[in-house]
Amino acid sequence: MSAGQAVFSGWMEIADKAEFGEAACQYADEAALAGLVSQYTGTLYRVAYSVLRNSADAEDAVQEAFLRVLRHRETLHEVRDQRVWLIRIVWNVVLDRKRRAKTRPETDDVAELARVLPAAGLSAEERAAAAQHHAHVLGCVEQLPAKERQVLLLSAFEELNSVEIAAVLGITESSVRSRLFRARNLMAGLLNHARSLR
Amino acid sequence: MKSAAQNPFDSPSDPGASSDSSAFEETLRLIARLPAPEGIEERVQSRLRTGSLTTSGKAASCPAVSSKARILHWPKAQQLESAWARMAVAAAIVFVVAGGGWCIYSRIQPVQPQVAVALPRVGARGGFSSAGAMRTPQTLNGPLVAPAAVVVAPQKVTPAVNPAKQARRAQFHRGKPASTGATAPAKPDTPAKSAAAQPVAPVGR
Numbered sequence: 086m087s088a089g090q091a092v093f094s095g096w097m098e099i100a101d102k103a104e105f106g107e108a109a110c111q112y113a114d115e116a117a118l119a120g121l122v123s124q125y126t127g128t129l130y131r132v133a134y135s136v137l138r139n140s141a142d143a144e145d146a147v148q149e150a151f152l153r154v155l156r157h158r159e160t161l162h163e164v165r166d167q168r169v170w171l172i173r174i175v176w177n178v179v180l181d182r183k184r185r186a187k188t189r190p191e192t193d194d195v196a197e198l199a200r201v202l203p204a205a206g207l208s209a210e211e212r213a214a215a216a217q218h219h220a221h222v223l224g225c226v227e228q229l230p231a232k233e234r235q236v237l238l239l240s241a242f243e244e245l246n247s248v249e250i251a252a253v254l255g256i257t258e259s260s261v262r263s264r265l266f267r268a269r270n271l272m273a274g275l276l277n278h279a280r281s282l283r
Numbered sequence: 284m285k286s287a288a289q290n291p292f293d294s295p296s297d298p299g300a301s302s303d304s305s306a307f308e309e310t311l312r313l314i315a316r317l318p319a320p321e322g323i324e325e326r327v328q329s330r331l332r333t334g335s336l337t338t339s340g341k342a343a344s345c346p347a348v349s350s351k352a353r354i355l356h357w358p359k360a361q362q363l364e365s366a367w368a369r370m371a372v373a374a375a376i377v378f379v380v381a382g383g384g385w386c387i388y389s390r391i392q393p394v395q396p397q398v399a400v401a402l403p404r405v406g407a408r409g410g411f412s413s414a415g416a417m418r419t420p421q422t423l424n425g426p427l428v429a430p431a432a433v434v435v436a437p438q439k440v441t442p443a444v445n446p447a448k449q450a451r452r453a454q455f456h457r458g459k460p461a462s463t464g465a466t467a468p469a470k471p472d473t474p475a476k477s478a479a480a481q482p483v484a485p486v487g488r
Contacts (some may be wrong), residue, residue: 122327127319135314144323148330155334222310241311272307 114158136179150175233268
């Protein structure tokens with residue numbers, strides 16, 4: 086075997102080993118991604134729905150978020166808190182979609198809420214009234230400034246504390262508390278104003 | 284599930300707004316607890332499998348990177364996520380560029396003309412130059428050599444003879460008329476004749 090053939094065969098061995106390593110890494114990444122999907126799909130759906138208020142759009146946003154994770158699956162092992170990291174990804178996805186989408190009328194929210202809200206022990210009229218009430222509240226939430234609205238929506242999730250909300254939004258914890266305080270006061274004023282108009 | 288102390292939503296900051304806040308709090312929490320639709324996980328998994336096949340299929344369709352035709356395996360580009368690694372690489376690149384430029388600059392420097400150092404010319408009275416030799420101070424008195432003694436043989440000093448007188452002497456002795464002018468120098472008398480001619484008193488005194 087000449088020297089050239091020996092070098093050639095060495096390179097081929099390296100290529101085979103590298104291919105095997107690549108395949109192994111890819112399999113490991115796909116397995117890790119499948120575990121994330123089964124564990125956090127529900128949470129991500131609820132976060133997306135709280136902003137988009139549409140079931141189909143929220144599911145698309147969740148799929149888009151996991152596709153982004155798939156493109157950057159090499160960095161999965163570097164993420165400390167994968168739950169907060171995924172919520173941040175889907176949060177950015179839904180904000181982009183909401184920015185591009187037109188303003189949804191409140192009637193769409195009523196119909197959607199009437200469909201998705203649990204109807205345990207409620208009549209049809211009660212369900213409709215509840216849906217209308219909730220749609221009205223969500224309408225008031227939409228009138229809030231963007232920063233206060235985002236903090237208010239995320240604070241409703243029991244899975245997230247103020248530190249994690251700050252990590253999702255990219256702000257400090259003190260900013261989260263101050264914006265939440267302002268949001269609550271503004272919401273109280275809006276609801277009082279709406280009640281006075283009735 | 285987080286505790287009440289950690290939940291910013293449960294911390295009442297303004298008592299007056301508590302009743303109103305409870306209204307929208309209930310709504311928002313209801314939205315936050317909505318169950319995910321049935322089968323959403325399977326749909327997401329299938330979409331991800333399609334997405335992964337798409338990305339890998341593009342690579343497989345390209346003949347240049349097909350596994351059978353590939354001979355050399357180029358190493359995967361190392362993504363420098365760490366800021367320190369990026370800074371170290373940037374510093375190394377700067378050093379390499381600066382060092383290479385300095386080497387080139389030092390090699391193409393024009394050769395400076397050699398400055399001729401004019402040595403002090405030692406004043407030579409004898410005619411020979413010092414040929415650039417440095418004058419060294421004389422620290423020791425060298426041996427003095429006396430000039431060699433030269434023995435000179437005493438030479439017979441013949442007084443200067445007037446040719447006219449000589450001619451008259453020759454006439455006196457031979458009886459011949461003295462001829463003026465150039466005459467042949469008188470031959471030296473023989474010792475006998477000179478001895479005989481000596482006692483003669485000088486004529487014309």
